[in-house]
Amino acid sequence: MTEPLLQIRDLEIAFKTQNGIVQAVRGVNLDLGAGETLAIVGESGSGKSTTATSIINLLPGTGHITGGSIRFDGRELTSLSRKEMENIRGREIGFVPQDPMSNLNPVWSIGFQVEEAVRANGIATGRKEVKKRAIEVLKEAGLADADRRMKQYPHQFSGGMRQRVLIGMGLAANPKLLIADEPTSALDVTVQRVILDHLESLTQELGTAVIFITHDLGLAAERAKHLVVMYKGRIVEAGPSVEILQNPQHPYTKRLVAAAPSLASRRIQSADAQLAELEVSTQTGTVDFDLVAAAAGRAELKAKQGPRPNAIEVDDVTKVFKIRQGSGRAVDFTAVDKMSFAVEKGTTTAIVGESGSGKSTIARMLLGLETITSGDIRVDGESLAGLDNKGLFKLRRKMQPVFQDPYGSLNPLQSIGNIIGEPLDVHKVGDSKSRRNRVNELLDQVSLPKAMFGRYPNELSGGQRQRVAIARALALKPEIIVLDEAVSALDVLVQAQVLQLLAELQEELELTYLFITHDLAVVRVIADNVCVMEQGKLVEAATTDEVFGNPKMEYTQRLLDAIPGSGIKMGL
Amino acid sequence: MARYIFFRLLQAIPVLLGTTLLIYFMVFAMPGDPILALFGDKTPTPAQLEALREQYHLNEPFIMQYLRFLGGIFVGDLGTTYSGQPVISVLQSTFPVTLRLALIALILETVFGIGLGLLSGLRKGGASDNIILAFSLLLISLPIFVIAFVLQYLLTFQTSIFRPTVGEGAPWGDLILPGIVLATASVAQIIRLTRTSVIETMGQDFVRTAYGKGLSRGRVIPVHILRNSLIPVVTYIGTDLGVMMVGATVTEGIFNVPGVGRTLFQAIKQSEGPTVVSFVTVMVLLYLILNLLIDLLYAVLDPRIRYVK
Numbered sequence: 001m002t003e004p005l006l007q008i009r010d011l012e013i014a015f016k017t018q019n020g021i022v023q024a025v026r027g028v029n030l031d032l033g034a035g036e037t038l039a040i041v042g043e044s045g046s047g048k049s050t051t052a053t054s055i056i057n058l059l060p061g062t063g064h065i066t067g068g069s070i071r072f073d074g075r076e077l078t079s080l081s082r083k084e085m086e087n088i089r090g091r092e093i094g095f096v097p098q099d100p101m102s103n104l105n106p107v108w109s110i111g112f113q114v115e116e117a118v119r120a121n122g123i124a125t126g127r128k129e130v131k132k133r134a135i136e137v138l139k140e141a142g143l144a145d146a147d148r149r150m151k152q153y154p155h156q157f158s159g160g161m162r163q164r165v166l167i168g169m170g171l172a173a174n175p176k177l178l179i180a181d182e183p184t185s186a187l188d189v190t191v192q193r194v195i196l197d198h199l200e201s202l203t204q205e206l207g208t209a210v211i212f213i214t215h216d217l218g219l220a221a222e223r224a225k226h227l228v229v230m231y232k233g234r235i236v237e238a239g240p241s242v243e244i245l246q247n248p249q250h251p252y253t254k255r256l257v258a259a260a261p262s263l264a265s266r267r268i269q270s271a272d273a274q275l276a277e278l279e280v281s282t283q284t285g286t287v288d289f290d291l292v293a294a295a296a297g298r299a300e301l302k303a304k305q306g307p308r309p310n311a312i313e314v315d316d317v318t319k320v321f322k323i324r325q326g327s328g329r330a331v332d333f334t335a336v337d338k339m340s341f342a343v344e345k346g347t348t349t350a351i352v353g354e355s356g357s358g359k360s361t362i363a364r365m366l367l368g369l370e371t372i373t374s375g376d377i378r379v380d381g382e383s384l385a386g387l388d389n390k391g392l393f394k395l396r397r398k399m400q401p402v403f404q405d406p407y408g409s410l411n412p413l414q415s416i417g418n419i420i421g422e423p424l425d426v427h428k429v430g431d432s433k434s435r436r437n438r439v440n441e442l443l444d445q446v447s448l449p450k451a452m453f454g455r456y457p458n459e460l461s462g463g464q465r466q467r468v469a470i471a472r473a474l475a476l477k478p479e480i481i482v483l484d485e486a487v488s489a490l491d492v493l494v495q496a497q498v499l500q501l502l503a504e505l506q507e508e509l510e511l512t513y514l515f516i517t518h519d520l521a522v523v524r525v526i527a528d529n530v531c532v533m534e535q536g537k538l539v540e541a542a543t544t545d546e547v548f549g550n551p552k553m554e555y556t557q558r559l560l561d562a563i564p565g566s567g568i569k570m571g572l
Numbered sequence: 573m574a575r576y577i578f579f580r581l582l583q584a585i586p587v588l589l590g591t592t593l594l595i596y597f598m599v600f601a602m603p604g605d606p607i608l609a610l611f612g613d614k615t616p617t618p619a620q621l622e623a624l625r626e627q628y629h630l631n632e633p634f635i636m637q638y639l640r641f642l643g644g645i646f647v648g649d650l651g652t653t654y655s656g657q658p659v660i661s662v663l664q665s666t667f668p669v670t671l672r673l674a675l676i677a678l679i680l681e682t683v684f685g686i687g688l689g690l691l692s693g694l695r696k697g698g699a700s701d702n703i704i705l706a707f708s709l710l711l712i713s714l715p716i717f718v719i720a721f722v723l724q725y726l727l728t729f730q731t732s733i734f735r736p737t738v739g740e741g742a743p744w745g746d747l748i749l750p751g752i753v754l755a756t757a758s759v760a761q762i763i764r765l766t767r768t769s770v771i772e773t774m775g776q777d778f779v780r781t782a783y784g785k786g787l788s789r790g791r792v793i794p795v796h797i798l799r800n801s802l803i804p805v806v807t808y809i810g811t812d813l814g815v816m817m818v819g820a821t822v823t824e825g826i827f828n829v830p831g832v833g834r835t836l837f838q839a840i841k842q843s844e845g846p847t848v849v850s851f852v853t854v855m856v857l858l859y860l861i862l863n864l865l866i867d868l869l870y871a872v873l874d875p876r877i878r879y880v881k
Contacts, residue, residue: 058780082789090786097784102777105796107874116795117785153875169785 006032012067039212039224043491047233094170098182100162104154111150121173141168160191188354189562219564259496311512312343317375335361337536348513350523353533368392400473404485406465410457417453423475442471463494599845606843651846669742670831674816676751681759689766711760737828750827769801810866
């Protein structure tokens with residue numbers, strides 16, 4: 001048998017830290033034939049990116065290979081000199097990094113950065129040739145007006161466009177292998193789909209082998225024939241994608257399959273909360289059991305009680321931003337256009353749309369962080385439009401936000417206890433002792449140990465931080481919580497836990513949620529009603545079942561189709 | 573862009589009026605009679621005093637003196653010093669000297685500061701990094717007059733590589749030693765600033781991507797690491813040039829450089845209103861122009877910064 005294109009044997013990678021050496025990858029074996037596609041799946045910290053970047057010796061910081069071998073095209077890569085490795089990178093192994101926002105140098109034009117790659121890999125020489133090839137590369141990557149945009153800078157490109165540039169650079173020299181490290185995690189689902197489709201057709205055409213790294217099992221299965229599941233630096237399961245999804249062997253893979261919202265939502269959807277479905281879920285011990293039950297319970301309750309009063313009423317709201325043009329004139333940009341909807345007390349409404357659709361602007365106006373251009377928002381019947389600062393301050397006792405980034409939204413210099421207790425301080429609720437008790441109570445409510453009180457944000461994981469943010473939001477016993485992409489930054493398993501917590505809290509405290517997200521898969525498990533937004537306009541508003549089961553608008557259908565994994569038959 | 577520059581220059585007008593008024597008032601309010609001081613131990617007759625006061629318009633109210641000074645600016649008359657020299661000729665003889673001195677210091681601190689800072693940042697934690705850091709710490713801790721006297725002693729009196737003081741006309745060669753002294757304090761700051769900035773840039777995703785697309789280290793370092801690290805350094809160098817133009821009083825004093833710092837110091841001691849204010853006006857103007865140049869340089873270094881107004 002001939003040697004595969006890439007052969008990894010017993011790979012060990014370690015990081016030096018202040019507390020000694022941390023083993024990040026242990027005994028990993030991988031085979032990849034020419035022209036094949038392999039997906040490595042796992043949560044953050046599982047060692048999937050570390051494994052992939054070690055192939056071209058781009059390990060971050062103090063990471064280094066401590067054992068094993070990486071053979072590529074008949075050569076051992078671990079013992080190459082710096083110069084030899086520089087020749088392999090780009091020419092033979094292309095690399096497409098994760099975050100399109102930070103992976104292009106902001107001070108050089110797009111053209112410069114592509115031309116640089118073309119020249120370094122010896123594809124073309126001479127100024128004209130290089131430029132010609134660079135334009136070709138960008139066109140192949142799907143930038144139609146490449147010649148015009150060569151002189152532009154990264155900040156003038158959208159996320160999707162930048163990702164195309166990165167893909168173009170990765171494939172510029174027609175490499176035998178392409179390492180794609182979460183190439184679309186930062187993008188909207190619809191954009192993600194277009195770009196991955198394009199990447200797939202490109203690599204197929206060129207016969208490039210692809211290592212595809214992702215945390216989304218549904219996405220992995222859809223894009224690769226073979227899957228490798230990594231957990232804590234080890235491969236826990238490997239094999240054909242469909243087989244792993246339908247019949248996962250390792251307990252971790254089972255949990256992953258169960259938690260992947262893209263898959264879970266479909267399961268709920270197809271079974272429509274039938275009891276048979278719930279039994280299967282209990283047997284496999286999945287985490288979304290409670291979510292499904294809670295959703296079903298809520299639906300029942302609603303049917304019994306009839307309509308409830310509205311907690312939030314958005315009435316014909318428009319938001320216009322003035323955007324400065326180069327010449328000094330201001331141009332009106334309508335971010336939200338005559339939008340109306342209402343949220344009943346104790347229910348969850350999700351606002352869905354791509355980035356730029358105006359969904360976050362709605363949330364900011366509701367929270368009083370942005371003025372309303374015209375129309376009105378009423379919270380508990382109280383109009384927001386004419387509210388002064390005092391009124392706004394009062395309103396915030398009723399309404400609290402939880403934001404997307406659990407790293408950016410907690411002050412790193414404050415202890416967890418202070419962070420959670422701050423709203424109580426600001427609104428002068430109780431004395432210091434009762435505040436302390438309340439914080440302990442809140443920690444309990446979000447299932448964090450009391451010992452967290454004196455600890456600091458940097459000691460916590462992403463999921464724990466988001467729990468802290470939720471506890472802070474709950475401190476004033478609000479009736480309404482605005483969740484702006486509150487789970488988008490979390491790993492699937494953690495995401496499922498936080499969603500479950502939110503569902504439990506809603507039942508317990510009769511909370512009303514306004515859930516802003518671009519992730520339709522998450523919507524399915526948490527929301528009662530859905531508003532779909534496109535370019536500032538409300539295109540569809542209905543119950544979640546209606547939207548998922550019978551989308552009226554073409555745009556909604558497109559969003560639904562873009563949920564990764566929607567084409568895979570599940571074994572459940 | 574032209575619009576932006578125009579508005580920035582327009583802003584300079586109230587700043588200049590404000591500073592000159594303030595400085596003029598401060599000089600006016602200084603205790604002691606400057607005319608009496610001119611006579612030293614001798615006692616002038618009232619008629620003599622009156623004549624001198626008349627000549628320098630010291631008997632007019634403050635605001636009149638100030639307006640007279642302002643009016644003079646427009647016809648190129650900045651008044652005369654108490655020793656009878658026109659202020660404008662004092663300006664003409666001192667500013668070029670200080671400018672030359674500042675230029676020497678600037679070149680030295682830029683070359684050595686950025687060079688050593690880059691080396692230190694790239695070898696973070698290594699032996700050369702530690703040596704450079706220790707060296708920069710030493711430079712920061714030593715007061716400038718200590719460095720000046722030590723270098724003057726070693727390089728002039730002991731080895732006579734340089735002349736100990738600056739000669740007539742302040743030729744370039746004589747200004748090298750004071751230039752080195754003037755650069756020492758800033759060079760340490762620039763080393764540290766560059767080092768921190770380089771380390772930060774090295775950790776950026778786009779640097780990894782640059783390696784990932786097959787670029788050699790010899791290209792990534794200048795093109796993707798150094799250039800992105802320069803913005804904070806440019807800010808520092810720009811303001812530092814401003815500080816040096818305002819005159820390095822201590823350094824100029826030690827090496828007897830006939831520059832701005834020394835002259836201004838003497839003028840302040842003698843309460844020479846027109847001289848002090850003329851110097852300060854030129855300095856403020858220089859400062860404003862330098863700041864504008866730095867701001868414009870930002871836009872060159874970072875295309876995300878664009879000035880519209």
